Amino acid sequence: xxxxxxxxxxxxxxxxxxxxxxxxxxxxxxxxxxxxxxxxxxxxxxxxxxxxxxxxxxxxxxxxxxxxxxxxxxxxxxxxxxxxxxxxxxxxxxxxxxxxxxxxxxxxxxxxxxxxxxxxxxxxxxxxxxxxxxxxxxxxxxxxxxxxxxxxxxxxxxxxxxxxxxxxxxxxxxxxxxxxxxxxxxxxxxxxxxxxxxxxxxxxxxxxxxxxxxxxxxxxxxxxxxxxxxxxxxxxxxxxxxxxxxxxxxxxxxxxxxxxxxxxxxxxxxxxxxxxxxxxxxxxxxxxxxxxxxxxxxxxxxxxxx
Numbered sequence: 313x314x315x316x317x318x319x320x321x322x323x324x325x326x327x328x329x330x331x332x333x334x335x336x337x338x339x340x341x342x343x344x345x346x347x348x349x350x351x352x353x354x355x356x357x358x359x360x361x362x363x364x365x366x367x368x369x370x371x372x373x374x375x376x377x378x379x380x381x382x383x384x385x386x387x388x389x390x391x392x393x394x395x396x397x398x399x400x401x402x403x404x405x406x407x408x409x410x411x412x413x414x415x416x417x418x419x420x421x422x423x424x425x426x427x428x429x430x431x432x433x434x435x436x437x438x439x440x441x442x443x444x445x446x447x448x449x450x451x452x453x454x455x456x457x458x459x460x461x462x463x464x465x466x467x468x469x470x471x472x473x474x475x476x477x478x479x480x481x482x483x484x485x486x487x488x489x490x491x492x493x494x495x496x497x498x499x500x501x502x503x504x505x506x507x508x509x510x511x512x513x514x515x516x517x518x519x520x521x522x523x524x525x526x527x528x529x530x531x532x533x534x535x536x537x538x539x540x541x542x543x544x545x546x547x548x549x550x551x552x553x554x555x556x557x558x559x560x561x562x563x564x565x566x567x568x569x570x571x572x573x574x575x576x577x578x579x580x581x582x583x584x585x586x587x588x589x590x591x592x593x594x595x596x597x598x599x600x601x602x603x604x605x606x607x608x609x610x611x612x613x614x615x616x617x618x
Contacts, residue, residue, distance in 0.1 A: 317443050319563070324447065324455055325521055327559025329354070329513040329530075331458045333537035334544075334551050335465055336509025341541055342469065343502035344482035348404025349389050351534025352411020353507045354514030357382040359415035361515025362422055362525040371430045375454075375515050381418075382511015383504050385411055390503040394496050408534070415527070422525045429523035430454060454516045459552070461509070466548040478502060510534065532585060539588040542595055561587050 333354055340347050360381030365374025385407055392403045430452040433439070439450045469475040481488045481498050489495045513533070518525050536558055544551030562584045 317446060320443075320447055322563040323556060323560045324451065325559075326562045327555045328455050328458045329516045329521065329533055330537050330540060330558055331462065331552060331555035332454070332513030332516060333510045333534060334540040334555060335458070335461050335548065336506035336513075337537055338541050338544070338546060338548060338551055339465060339469075339478070339509075340502050340506035342482045342546060343478050343499045344485055345393065345499050345503055346400045346404065347386070347389060347503060347506055348401060348538065349385065349407030349411065349534075350404075350506075350510045350537050351530060351532065352408035352414075353382040353385045353510035354411075354530045354534045354537075355415040355528070356385050356411045356418070357511025357514030358517050358529055359418040359422075359514075359525065360511070362425075362427070362518035363418055365427050365519055366422055366425055366525075371519050374427075374519050375512060378511045378515025378519075379508045380511070382514065383508040385414075386503050386507020386510070389507070390500045394500050394503070412528070419525045419527060423527070424524070426524045427519070430520035452520050454512075454520050457512075462548045462552045469548070510537070513537070536584060536588055539592055543591050558584060558587065 333350055337347060337350055357378035361374045361378030363374075364377025365371055368374070389403055389407050392398045393400045432450055432452050433456075435449050439445045441449075467475075469479060477488070477493055478498055481493065481495050485495050514530055517529050517533075522529070540551055540554045540558065543554040564583060
């Protein structure tokens with residue numbers, strides 16, 4: 313029972329940064345923009361988050377710094393792609409490279425430093441319930457926020473008029489523009505939101521997952537978050553399931569080594585990325601026959617506001 317509980321707890325913590333970043337990217341892509349700079353925004357969010365928490369002594373302020381760092385990089389992406397109509401793929405890749413270098417610069421003075429990580433919820437007696445107690449009532453605030461974020465995005469997209477407008481912009485930007493909706497403004501706000509979520513997902517790593525700063529600590533999680541959006545078919549709750557699945561694959565390497573299975577650690581470390589490639593290939597093959605539900609205007613056209 314304790315082993316199962318430990319596995320589930322590590323799966324949840326490994327899944328949380330993926331879910332935070334992927335949720336923001338889902339909104340961006342539903343608006344018809346392809347942002348490949350999620351990895352760069354995550355790593356900048358991680359650096360800014362740790363620096364903010366270290367200097368202020370507050371996890372909340374550190375998380376806010378991570379959000380602002382990711383949003384700032386997203387704003388650059390939005391200006392380039394929506395304002396100057398540059399290629400979205402090239403701009404996203406460039407922002408990832410910039411983010412990696414910028415995070416190294418921001419975090420240069422914090423290598424080897426430690427902070428007190430985010431506190432975990434504890435409700436007397438309830439948190440002590442075997443198996444379910446710690447899983448449901450013993451997590452840090454980021455975990456609950458990630459679940460609330462996915463639920464809120466679902467409600468926004470499918471139960472509110474602004475969400476309907478955003479989906480309309482992503483599905484057919486020309487029609488939305490003809491109806492008088494400010495396509496570029498809506499997309500820019502979606503890009504900012506996606507960057508903020510990626511920054512928060514990156515900040516989770518040094519603020520709660522491992523409370524210290526290491527250069528490159530996102531380790532490709534931004535790319536996995538991009539794959540999760542496709543894996544979830546641009547649907548929030550499917551994305552949540554995919555995040556926990558990929559989180560399970562991520563921590564599988566740790567438990568396999570702990571059990572002494574004799575599998576090379578390099579192979580186990582590659583499993584999340586191998587799973588990402590396999591999932592994308594399978595989904596692409598299936599959608600080649602059935603047709604993709606992705607936003608029709610994803611990453612294609614420039615439409616000026618009225």
